[in-house]
Amino acid sequence: MNPLDLFLGIMSAIGGNVDMGQLVFTIEGGAQFGYMLLWVAVVGSAGIILFAEMSGRVAVVTKKPAFALMRDELARPLGLAVLAASAGVNLLTCTANIGGAALVLQLLFGGEERLMMLVAAGLLLAALLFLKLEPIERIFGLLGLALVVFCFSAVAASPDWTRVGSGFIPQLPSDARMPGLAVYAYYVVGLFSAILMPYEVHFYSSGALEQGWTPKQMASNFSNSVVGFTLGGVLTVALIVSGAAAFFGRSIDPHLLGTTALPVALQLGAKGLLLALVGMLFAVGGAAAETALANGYAIAQYFGRPWGEGRKPRQAPVFYAGWIGLVLASLAIALTGVAPVEVVDYSVLFAVVVLPFTYWPLLAVARDRSKMGEHANGPIVDAFGWIFLALITACALAAIPLMIATHMGRG
Amino acid sequence: MAKAAREAAAYAVGALVALAVLAALYVRAAAMPEPMAADEFSRITRQLASDAHEAERLAVALTRSELTRNYGEYQHRHIGEDVSDTRKKLDAPGPAGDEAVVERARALAGRLAADLEAARLRMSDHDALERIAEDEARIGRELAAMQIVPQ
Numbered sequence: 356m357n358p359l360d361l362f363l364g365i366m367s368a369i370g371g372n373v374d375m376g377q378l379v380f381t382i383e384g385g386a387q388f389g390y391m392l393l394w395v396a397v398v399g400s401a402g403i404i405l406f407a408e409m410s411g412r413v414a415v416v417t418k419k420p421a422f423a424l425m426r427d428e429l430a431r432p433l434g435l436a437v438l439a440a441s442a443g444v445n446l447l448t449c450t451a452n453i454g455g456a457a458l459v460l461q462l463l464f465g466g467e468e469r470l471m472m473l474v475a476a477g478l479l480l481a482a483l484l485f486l487k488l489e490p491i492e493r494i495f496g497l498l499g500l501a502l503v504v505f506c507f508s509a510v511a512a513s514p515d516w517t518r519v520g521s522g523f524i525p526q527l528p529s530d531a532r533m534p535g536l537a538v539y540a541y542y543v544v545g546l547f548s549a550i551l552m553p554y555e556v557h558f559y560s561s562g563a564l565e566q567g568w569t570p571k572q573m574a575s576n577f578s579n580s581v582v583g584f585t586l587g588g589v590l591t592v593a594l595i596v597s598g599a600a601a602f603f604g605r606s607i608d609p610h611l612l613g614t615t616a617l618p619v620a621l622q623l624g625a626k627g628l629l630l631a632l633v634g635m636l637f638a639v640g641g642a643a644a645e646t647a648l649a650n651g652y653a654i655a656q657y658f659g660r661p662w663g664e665g666r667k668p669r670q671a672p673v674f675y676a677g678w679i680g681l682v683l684a685s686l687a688i689a690l691t692g693v694a695p696v697e698v699v700d701y702s703v704l705f706a707v708v709v710l711p712f713t714y715w716p717l718l719a720v721a722r723d724r725s726k727m728g729e730h731a732n733g734p735i736v737d738a739f740g741w742i743f744l745a746l747i748t749a750c751a752l753a754a755i756p757l758m759i760a761t762h763m764g765r766g
Numbered sequence: 767m768a769k770a771a772r773e774a775a776a777y778a779v780g781a782l783v784a785l786a787v788l789a790a791l792y793v794r795a796a797a798m799p800e801p802m803a804a805d806e807f808s809r810i811t812r813q814l815a816s817d818a819h820e821a822e823r824l825a826v827a828l829t830r831s832e833l834t835r836n837y838g839e840y841q842h843r844h845i846g847e848d849v850s851d852t853r854k855k856l857d858a859p860g861p862a863g864d865e866a867v868v869e870r871a872r873a874l875a876g877r878l879a880a881d882l883e884a885a886r887l888r889m890s891d892h893d894a895l896e897r898i899a900e901d902e903a904r905i906g907r908e909l910a911a912m913q914i915v916p917q
Contacts, residue, residue, distance in 0.1 A: 458840075465836040606910050607823070608816040611848070613841050617823065620832045628837060765809055 372403075372587025373502055373594075374642030375455045375612075376448070376549030376703040378635065379696055381591055382615045383764070384542045385598025386607055388533050390514070390522030393595055395543050397523060399550030400588030402743045404580055405736065406551070406714055409721045410560035411576035415568045416730045420561045421717065422656035428716035437712040438657050442681075444709055445554060445650040447702035449685040452643035453479065454695030458612045459636040463629070469690055476686040479643055483678065488565050488648075488664040495641030501634030504619055504627055506593040511622040512600035519596060532604050534766045541757040541764045544750045545700070548707035550591065551747065554649035556713065561652040565663050570730065597622075608765075612696055643685075651678030700763050707754045710747045718744060801861035802868065804914050811871055811912045813852050817845050818878050818906030825885050825899035829892040842886035849879045864914040871912055878905050 384392040414420050419427070426434050456479075457471040464471075482491060528539045563576065594615075601618035602609055609615060616635065620628035648664065655662035655674040662674035689695070718740045722732040732740060824841055827833050833841075853875040860868030881898050888894045 462837050462840050465839065605819055605823075606812070606815050606906060607819045608813070609820070610816075611841065611844055613837065613844070614820060616837070617820075617827075617841075620827055620837070621823070624830075624832045625834050628832070628834060632837070762809065765813075 372584060373499065373590055373638045374448075374549070374552070375451045375639050375695065375699045376552060376706075377546075377591055378455075378594065378612070378615050378638070379699050380542065380546045380549045380703065381594035382598035382602075382609050382618075384546055385595040385600075386602035386609050387764075388528060388539060388542065389530070389599045389603040390519050390596065391526060391528060391533075391539075392542055392546055393519070393522035393592055394525045395546045396550070396588055396591040396595060398746070399547045400584055400591065401739075402547075402551050402746070403555065404584045405739055405743060406556055406717060407559050407584060408577060408580040409732070409736070409740070410556040410717055411563045411568070411580060412573065412730055413717060413721050413727070414560035414563045415570055415573065415576065416727050417720065418564065419720075420564055420652060420656050421557045421713065422653045423659075424716045424720050425712070426657050426659075428719055429712065433712070434657065437709060438653060440705075440709045441553060441557075441653055441713070442650060444702055444706045445646050445653070445681055446684055446688070447698055447705065448552065448554060449643050449646040449650070449681055450688045450693070451695045451699035451702055452639045452646060453682070453685050454689040454693070454698065455612055455639040456636060456643060457689065458695060459632055459639065462613050462616070463632050463636070468692075472686060472689050475640070475643075476682055476689075479640065479647070480679070480682055483644055483647060483664075483682075488562060491644055491664075492562070492641075495637050495644060498637035499634055499641050501630045502590055502638055504623065504630040504634060505590065505597050508619040508622040508627060508631075509593040509596035509600065512597065512618070514596055514600045522595075537757060538761050538764055538766050540753065541761045544707060544754050544757055545703050545764070547746075547750055548710065548754070549703045550588075551710060552703070552706050553709055553713040554646045556717065557649040557652055558645040561649070561656070561662070565665060573730070610696055643682075647678040647682050647685075650681040651675065653677070697763075700758075704754045704758045707747070708751045711744065711751050714744055714747060799859065802856075802858045802914075804861070806855075806858075807860075807868065807871075807912075807914050810852055810855050811909045814849065814871070814875050814878065815906045815909035817849050817852070818902050818909060821845055821878065821882055821885065822899045822902040822906060825895045825902060828885070828889055829895045829899070835889065838889050839886060842882050842889075846879055846882040846886070849875055849882065853879070861914055867912060867914050871909065874905050874909055878902065881905070 381392075381396070410421055413424065417424070422438070425437060429437065453472060453475050456475040457468065460466070460471040460475060461468060482494075486494070527536065528534075533539070559580075568576065597618040598609065598615075601607075601621055607614075609617070612635075616628055616631040619631040651674040652662055654677040655671060658673065660673040661671040663671060666674070668675040688698075718732075720726055722737050722740070724731045821842070824833065824838065824845075828838055853872065856868060856872045856875065859865075881902050885895060885898045888898075
């Protein structure tokens with residue numbers, strides 16, 4: 356394996372790991388509960404590592420991406436329902452990310468909101484139409500790495516490291532400055548879901564097939580998912596610590612996307628702020644690209660039609676219609692003036708309801724020796740797979756009631 | 767037989783959905799004026815206090831040259847819009863005995879909106895920003911302490 360490819364793959368995974376959902380839930384969670392949600396970042400990152408590695412391994416061995424597996428493993432009405440629900444979640448997620456990219460463009464360059472939405476969607480369409488998958492991953496992933504500035508900001512804030520450390524142990528809120536248990540549960544479910552968004556494994560497994568991975572590249576699959584998503588988890592931790600250090604106990608509920616970058620400005624000044632905004636722009640832009648492509652992959656794969664960035668539009672019309680349609684529909688919704696941060700709340704909470712149906716078929720195939728042979732799950736991976744599936748199912752059942760009971764986390 | 771059962775089930779589900787929709791529409795159409803609930807008032811004042819504290823931090827950061835022009839303008843404008851939207855929710859009648867508290871919250875929201883606009887227009891005037899930040903801090907503290915007694 357080319358070491359440069361490995362390095363770039365890992366770097367892309369780090370930068371491409373953070374999207375609007377994580378930006379919003381980490382900073383808001385840190386503001387509301389201090390360091391108490393850090394353990395969720397660890398558990399969520401372990402979950403995405405487990406399932407991303409599994410999805411890449413299954414795709415390489417069976418030559419089937421996530422939605423083809425779903426079609427084969429689920430009964431047809433349920434499969435179609437999951438496809439429709441996933442498309443709905445993709446629409447909300449892409450809307451939030453296009454709206455978010457437009458907001459960050461405004462924060463950087465000023466200008467009119469709707470014009471920036473058109474610019475963001477236009478650049479996204481151009482990138483997806485004229486670039487191949489690998490350069491797209493590298494450009495968005497590497498420039499999204501500017502988010503590492505949040506790590507420096509978190510350290511510069513001189514947090515109480517004992518409290519930071521205790522945040523990695525699951526515990527219930529006991530501080531009088533914190534909202535109640537229901538709001539805490541809402542943020543636990545929201546952050547967990549934001550890290551495990553279903554489009555990430557759809558994109559990851561389809562990308563592995565597009566780039567022609569073979570069983571010889573299992574090491575690449577392992578290193579990209581383990582190292583990339585682990586370091587992505589470090590970024591998530593840094594975002595929570597930054598939010599907590601800047602806002603916790605100060606009665607600030609950071610509900611504007613721009614406020615997410617304020618902790619960096621307060622610690623590192625205007626240059627740090629610019630870096631944070633560049634990182635946010637490419638992180639949410641990359642997430643919009645991944646969501647759009649994941650939608651094209653899902654629809655084409657489910658109906659057994661040709662798919663792939665490497666094909667021309669006339670060779671894979673359903674795939675192209677799937678992602679171009681999603682970008683245009685997302686732009687149309689964003690142009691109505693709906694707040695991206697509110698859309699992201701809905702997208703993350705609805706996504707968690709779809710999660711069990713995304714990860715169950717994957718686990719079922721990954722543990723099946725008749726399909727996977729020597730690459731089937733070992734007993735430890737299998738056990739963790741079941742544990743995470745149980746956690747995901749519990750979150751899926753709790754998500755909508757918590758959303759209603761807590762007024763979207765506002766208590 | 768199975769087809770007839772499926773049709774009957776479909777009619778039953780359709781009728782239940784129609785009834786639920788009609789019930790929801792009736793509840794909405796027949797709603798009577800009600801005083802603002804205590805928890806709703808708390809949510810509103812918490813939101814406004816958050817806006818005030820964030821505005822204060824922005825004003826202080828501007829005096830230290832920690833923010834860019836576009837960032838400062840955007841944040842001030844959008845927090846201002848948020849304050850205007852939240853302030854409209856205070857137009858509901860206040861609960862008996864607590865009208866003065868709600869009225870005071872309305873006044874503070876108005877003052878905060880004016881501070882935000884002043885800060886946006888004077889982002890390079892550090893003396894003015896310091897005065898505005900002090901006022902925003904006072905508004906935030908007062909709003910955060912406000913509450914009405916549940917009826």
